[in-house]
Each structure stands twice: as structure tokens, then as C-alpha cells.
Amino acid sequence: MPKDAQANSRTRSDTAVLEDTKALFIRRWGEMGIYWGISRTMAELHALLYISTEPLCTDDIMRQLQISRGNASMNVRSLIDWGLVRRVHLRGDRKEYFAAETDAWYLFETIMRERRRRELEPIGETIGKCVAMLDQSIPQLRGDSRDVAQECQRRLRGMHQFLVTVGSLLNLALDLGEKGMDMLAKMLSEAKSQPDGKS
Amino acid sequence: MPKDAQANSRTRSDTAVLEDTKALFIRRWGEMGIYWGISRTMAELHALLYISTEPLCTDDIMRQLQISRGNASMNVRSLIDWGLVRRVHLRGDRKEYFAAETDAWYLFETIMRERRRRELEPIGETIGKCVAMLDQSIPQLRGDSRDVAQECQRRLRGMHQFLVTVGSLLNLALDLGEKGMDMLAKMLSEAKSQPDGKS
DNA sequence: TCGTCCTTTCAGAAATCACTGAAATCATTG
DNA sequence: CAATGATTTCAGTGATTTCTGAAAGGACGA
Numbered sequence: 001m002p003k004d005a006q007a008n009s010r011t012r013s014d015t016a017v018l019e020d021t022k023a024l025f026i027r028r029w030g031e032m033g034i035y036w037g038i039s040r041t042m043a044e045l046h047a048l049l050y051i052s053t054e055p056l057c058t059d060d061i062m063r064q065l066q067i068s069r070g071n072a073s074m075n076v077r078s079l080i081d082w083g084l085v086r087r088v089h090l091r092g093d094r095k096e097y098f099a100a101e102t103d104a105w106y107l108f109e110t111i112m113r114e115r116r117r118r119e120l121e122p123i124g125e126t127i128g129k130c131v132a133m134l135d136q137s138i139p140q141l142r143g144d145s146r147d148v149a150q151e152c153q154r155r156l157r158g159m160h161q162f163l164v165t166v167g168s169l170l171n172l173a174l175d176l177g178e179k180g181m182d183m184l185a186k187m188l189s190e191a192k193s194q195p196d197g198k199s
Numbered sequence: 200m201p202k203d204a205q206a207n208s209r210t211r212s213d214t215a216v217l218e219d220t221k222a223l224f225i226r227r228w229g230e231m232g233i234y235w236g237i238s239r240t241m242a243e244l245h246a247l248l249y250i251s252t253e254p255l256c257t258d259d260i261m262r263q264l265q266i267s268r269g270n271a272s273m274n275v276r277s278l279i280d281w282g283l284v285r286r287v288h289l290r291g292d293r294k295e296y297f298a299a300e301t302d303a304w305y306l307f308e309t310i311m312r313e314r315r316r317r318e319l320e321p322i323g324e325t326i327g328k329c330v331a332m333l334d335q336s337i338p339q340l341r342g343d344s345r346d347v348a349q350e351c352q353r354r355l356r357g358m359h360q361f362l363v364t365v366g367s368l369l370n371l372a373l374d375l376g377e378k379g380m381d382m383l384a385k386m387l388s389e390a391k392s393q394p395d396g397k398s
Numbered sequence: 399t400c401g402t403c404c405t406t407t408c409a410g411a412a413a414t415c416a417c418t419g420a421a422a423t424c425a426t427t428g
Numbered sequence: 429c430a431a432t433g434a435t436t437t438c439a440g441t442g443a444t445t446t447c448t449g450a451a452a453g454g455a456c457g458a
Binding site: 015017018020021022024025028029032034035036037050051053102103104105107108115118119122123126127129130133134136137141145147148149151152155156158159161162165166168169172175176181182184185188189192 | 214216217219220221223224227228231233234235236249250252301302303304306307314317318321322325326328329332333335336340344346347348350351354355357358360361364365367368371374375380381383384387388391
């Protein structure tokens, strides 16, 4: 007889709902990971740690996600590199445990900072370099190729300007923090619903 | 002797700068595509159309990116599905040509709408369902498992609330449009640099 | 220092994703 | 409607990414 046989069917089924809920969340977060440019497993691992109330060790992760030790180790490390997961040491236990940051705004900040560093900045730099190259080259050109180059320049500048605006809005969002963003969202909604005359 | 041999070395080298610039832009945009969850080729194709002053046909694309007809066709279609590229018909030519939308703000709007539809909404729905499942289940639970479920619920609600805020800010951004966003960026910068007393 | 327990690494296997090219389909013209 | 030219599809192939499991590398206590 299994040791939890005394548990009545109600209790078992209720705990099952909790487990089902976690599983659903983990599965969906994993699917989204693909769209975010990280692997499904890495996103699932993040979801698992996010939804777990206690820190988990490598073996917990291996068991719950059905993945190998190496895979778990690599993906945990990536999440730590991203700043989304912390190592936790429990007194009197040689194992390492892991816990996710559970504040959604912290997640947003961290991911935005990383993406700015990895994406916004490199592409902005490259476009800047492109613009500079054309600035050098256009005065030498005549006729059609000059027109073409000028239209290219216009488009590159448009993109560059856009990236600058996004960058500064992102900086402002990060400065404002959660409360500021909530306030901003409210203020703007109100301004929209009852626009005053002195536009 | 090649037919453009009469072109002097200056002209050739200047046109080469334009070509190098385009190539650099295309290469970099392609690398970024990987981070955005689309394939390198699709991003390169988008960059090529973005930076080309004339619409291109499939053969132009095949030649310039060194890819097969099938690959070109599939990726052009995806870009059209995303709303980033238009078909263009030239009178008296049976071929189809393609051109990218060149307004950066339009790109932003279009990509944001698509991502809301493909990512924000599905994940929001799923988390909503998770919250509902726990709402049903928690009253049945007692003791530890109740506490655990309540902490899960707290985290799921936190994430849900965050997604709602992001969604409404996104709506506002789309309503404001380019000019509004520029204005907002300026206003907020000023407010930051010289905060008035009556906060 | 050795033995134990845990973590990390990495070569090779497996799975996934992207691409090619030829055949099928579609559209246009004579 | 047949001929021509363009486009789309998709099975097979190639490339890339992800995963496994075993070996190597620590850290700690005895």
C-alpha cells in the first residue's frame, strides 16, 4: 500500500490542480521562450523556478523537467548570467539551490538592460557607422548614384533616429521604475479619455 | 575588356563605398534577426528591401543574398504576412517586385501589433487561466499546500498585472503615434532634469 | 591526503531548423 | 487553349542548435 494511501481522494485531486497549474504555466512560458530568442528548456527552467516557492537543486530540476544533469547545469548558468536567477546556499547542505527573482518589474528591468546592451547598442553603432561612411562618400558622387546614396542615407538616418528615441524612452522607463510607470499609464489614459482644450 | 572599363577608378571606388555600406547594414540586421526570433535570412531580406531604393524581384534577391528561389519566396511571404513588405506590380512586366515599408515608426507599430497578438495575448490568457484554476482550488486546500498555492497565486497575479500594464502602455504608445512619442520623450526628459517642487 | 559528494565541461548523438532545387501550380498572352 | 514565364510548394539534404552522459574538476570533512 503506498504510504500516502490515507490521503483521501479529495486532497489528492486538489493538489493535482496545483500541479496542473504549474505545469501549464511552465509549458506556456517555454513556448514563448522560442519567440524571445532563448531555448524552450531555458524558458521552462525559468518558469519552474519562478513558480516554485522553495529553491530547487539540480536534481529537482532534472526530475521535474525531465532533462539531463548537463543540460540543467548549462541552462541554470545562462539564467544566472542574465541576472534572472540566484544561487542559494542552505546551511548544512552541500548542494547548491537556485531561486528566481519573483518581481515582474525586476525581470523587465533586467531583460531590458541586457537587450539594450546586446541589441540596441550594436545595431545603433553599426547604423551610425553606415551613416558616416555615406557622409564621406556622397560628396564624391554625381548623378543617379548620388540620388541613390542620398535616399539610402535618409532611410538609415530615419532608422537611427528611431533607435535613439527608443533608447531614451527605455532609459526613462528604467528611471521611472514600477510606480512611475503605473502612474504614467494612468495619467496618459486620463489625458486620452478627457483631453483638455489647451492641447 | 569589361564594359565599364571606362569608369575611372574614383567613381568605381565611390560606388563601392555605397555597396559596402549596404552590405554592412544587411549583415548586421541579419545578425540581429537571430535575437528577434526570426531567421538570419529573413532579417537580411528585410534589410535588403529596406535599403534598396527600387523594388526588387525574386531574381534580384536571389542574386544579392545568394539564396535559392524557394528560400527567397518563402521568406518574402513571411515578411508580407508580418506586414513589413508590399508586393509591387510594374506595368508591362509580368514579374512581381517587392518593396519594404521604409518608415521606422510604421515598422515599430506593425511589429508591436503582431507581437502583442502572437505573444502578449496568449501568455496573458494562459496566466489568467492559471489564476482561475487556483482560485477554484485554494478553498479546498488546508495547511501547507494552501500556503504554497497562495504564494503561487501571488506570483501569477504579479506577472499578470505586469502584462496588463505593458499592454496598456503599448496601446497608449500606438495611439500616440510617432509625434506623440517624441513629445513624450522630450517632456519626460525635461521633467527629469528640472523636477518642479509640487510633485 | 583520501574519499565523498556535488558541479561543470564537452564530445558525440539527437532533434530541430533552414535551404535547395525540381516539380507542380498559377497567370498571362498570342 | 497551348505556350510561356513566373511563383509556390515540399521532399530531401545540409547546417545548426540543443541535449545527454560520462569524465574531469572542485570543495569539504575525516
